[in-house]
Amino acid sequence: MSAHQRLEELGLQLPPVVPPVAAYVPAVRSGNLLFTSGQLPMVDGELPATGKVGAMVTAEQAKDMARTCALNGLAAIDALVGLDAVVKVVKVVGFVASAPDFTGQPGVVNGASELLGQVFEGDAGQHARSAVGVASLPLDAPVEVELVVELDPARVSA
Secondary structure, three states, X not given: OOHHHHHHHOOOOOOOOXXXXXXXXXXXXXXXXXXXXXXXXXXXXXXXXXXXXXXXXOHHHHHHHHHHHHHHHHHHHHHHHOHHHEEEEEEEEEEEEEOOOOOOHHHHHHHHHHHHHHHOOHHHHOOEEEEEEEOOOHHHOOEEEEEEEEEOHHHOOO
């Protein structure tokens, strides 16, 4: 089953690619790897919430936002090479703007990891990961996620 079919089965649609907020591109390919820029949990051009996780944002809200970040990353991948070119999610890095006593960063970033595991079933969805607590993120976003995926060059759309 293709990634697009899997998204449809999950009741999800890829959003439009989130425009960069600074001097970078949403994704770049190097050989058989594709790297997304850090994706914020933008929905229709807006952040659903701002602030620190564990203070103004709950861990559950942040987990949902990490899922949105991953979906935005998939949109950036699809726009550059076509989502069906992805053969493996290699690495996920999640940044969580954390209140000083918040230590649940791994649970928050699970929102991204779980979505990717659902879209890319089996080994293709299993990945290495970092979940990092930070003092702040761009636009006061609670979460930011970046992806590294392996591509099948024969399936890359031009």
